[in-house]
Amino acid sequence: MFTAGAVMTAExxxxxxxxxxxxxxxxxxxxxxxxxxxxxxxxxxRRYLLVGADEHEQIELPESLHNVLVQAVAALTAGxxxxxxxxxxxxxxxxxxxxxxxxxPTVIRLIDAGELDCDRIGSRRKIPLRSxxxxxxxxRQRQYQAIAxxxxxxxxxxxxxxxxxxxxxxxKQRAEERRRAAEL
Numbered sequence: 001m002f003t004a005g006a007v008m009t010a011e012x013x014x015x016x017x018x019x020x021x022x023x024x025x026x027x028x029x030x031x032x033x034x035x036x037x038x039x040x041x042x043x044x045x046r047r048y049l050l051v052g053a054d055e056h057e058q059i060e061l062p063e064s065l066h067n068v069l070v071q072a073v074a075a076l077t078a079g080x081x082x083x084x085x086x087x088x089x090x091x092x093x094x095x096x097x098x099x100x101x102x103x104x105p106t107v108i109r110l111i112d113a114g115e116l117d118c119d120r121i122g123s124r125r126k127i128p129l130r131s132x133x134x135x136x137x138x139x140r141q142r143q144y145q146a147i148a149x150x151x152x153x154x155x156x157x158x159x160x161x162x163x164x165x166x167x168x169x170x171x172k173q174r175a176e177e178r179r180r181a182a183e184l
Contacts, residue, residue: 026077090119090126099132100139110135149174 048066051058068084075082096116097104107127110116117131150170154163 026073029073030077087129089129091129091132093125093127096127096132100136146174 046063048061048063049058050061072082091099093104093107093111097107100107107116108125111118111125111127116127116135118125118127120126150167152163152166152170
């Protein structure tokens with residue numbers, strides 16, 4: 001963790017894991033963050049500041065850094081450890097595969113199908129991290145929708161064969177929708 005006067009080193013760019021401690025202080029920060037987010041009414045544009053020890057020592061933080069702080073405090077307050085792992089904004093196909101939890105050939109197929117953006121540098125493919133994260137979220141939403149679409153309410157007195165047939169029709173319909181979407 002950086003302290004006043006800390007210098008950026010190569011070590012500070014490596015993955016770091018922080019364990020929950022000082023729960024009282026975390027509760028105070030969590031309370032402040034919760035109150036900040038629950039305010040209503042006409043407010044000026046939100047600004048996030050990092051305040052130093054001296055009275056006029058402050059610097060404005062980007063919203064993305066504020067969001068990191070909110071998520072870190074929530075996890076630590078829940079008793080979880082957090083790991084910050086700096087990542088390059090451009091990833092190799094293997095790094096992309098690791099992030100998505102798929103094989104490298106699958107990532108290449110996604111690139112060839114136009115589902116993932118990539119930049120070619122010589123014979124190598126580099127995938128923007130933003131594109132990967134957007135694709136991962138889209139995939140997650142598709143999975144949730146598929147679960148919702150293929151779920152049925154079953155009562156105790158229904159015949160299992162009838163329920164199985166209904167699920168079979170739903171799966172066929174979803175497969176047909178995917179085929180039509182792939183053709184577009």
